Amino acid sequence: MFTTISLAGEPQDSTRSRLKTDATISLNSNGISTIPAFSLDKPAVIASLSLKKSRFSYDPMLAYGLDRRPWFIDNWLHYKIIDRPSFELLSGINISMYFSNTGIGDDIILKGERYFALSARAAWKISEGNAISFSYWNDRGQDRGTLKGHYLNLTGEMNDISIGKHFLLGWNAQLFYIDYNGNNDGLFISPSISSSYPGLPFSIFWQATQPISTNILPSPVFKWNIGIVYVL
Numbered sequence: 001m002f003t004t005i006s007l008a009g010e011p012q013d014s015t016r017s018r019l020k021t022d023a024t025i026s027l028n029s030n031g032i033s034t035i036p037a038f039s040l041d042k043p044a045v046i047a048s049l050s051l052k053k054s055r056f057s058y059d060p061m062l063a064y065g066l067d068r069r070p071w072f073i074d075n076w077l078h079y080k081i082i083d084r085p086s087f088e089l090l091s092g093i094n095i096s097m098y099f100s101n102t103g104i105g106d107d108i109i110l111k112g113e114r115y116f117a118l119s120a121r122a123a124w125k126i127s128e129g130n131a132i133s134f135s136y137w138n139d140r141g142q143d144r145g146t147l148k149g150h151y152l153n154l155t156g157e158m159n160d161i162s163i164g165k166h167f168l169l170g171w172n173a174q175l176f177y178i179d180y181n182g183n184n185d186g187l188f189i190s191p192s193i194s195s196s197y198p199g200l201p202f203s204i205f206w207q208a209t210q211p212i213s214t215n216i217l218p219s220p221v222f223k224w225n226i227g228i229v230y231v232l
Helices: none
Strands: 020-028 044-053 056-065 070-084 087-105 107-127 129-139 148-164 169-181 184-196 202-214 223-231
Touching: 070 107
Parallel strands: none
Antiparallel strands: 020 044, 020 223, 044 056, 056 070, 070 087, 087 107, 107 129, 129 148, 148 169, 169 184, 184 202, 202 223
16 A cells, blocks of 8 residues: 655644544555565455544554455554654554464464554655655564564655646655564565546555565565555
8 A cells, every 4th residue: 555654844833732634445456565575465455544633643554355354453553752844753552463364174264463563763854745764663473473573664755746737646665674583584675656636535556566685485576566545
């Protein structure tokens, strides 16, 4: 799912303490996760909500396959340590669930695994619509056999690029590294492009993930994803 860095540029006044809400729903052809090294490898629906008040925000995300089986559930709570027009420093905690299918005899059982994560993100607004961010996650699987480790992400982004008179283009590129237990390490690049029409709540996007160097077995291959996003 194509995500956008949002850097607050509004003046410091009483409106900043009001509760603000944002929500999106996306339909994805290949279900690439928020960590693009992982994917559902089949179509998925992802819904995200953001409730913001002052420096705090609650940012849950739900992901389901088209077979109505859950894929993952995130519950991010964020706090802006630094909140300036051109720079943000954000901390976060996440209590999440990841679901997978497990075969027991002739039956397929839906297995849920619990995760806890800590995160930090620094974002710089270079100019209007252009930003660079660096993120770090520490993921801690809570059940036997779950993954534990580190995720680092460097993202560059350009938004609101005019294409002719009627379309806007957004672009970003992620360079990220994962270092998880069980030899699940790798360096990846993931570019994405989105297109929208001003005034409409819909946009379409394309995203790809290409491993650069990894020791994960079986070795990850090039993956791509296309979808549509509806902003509520």
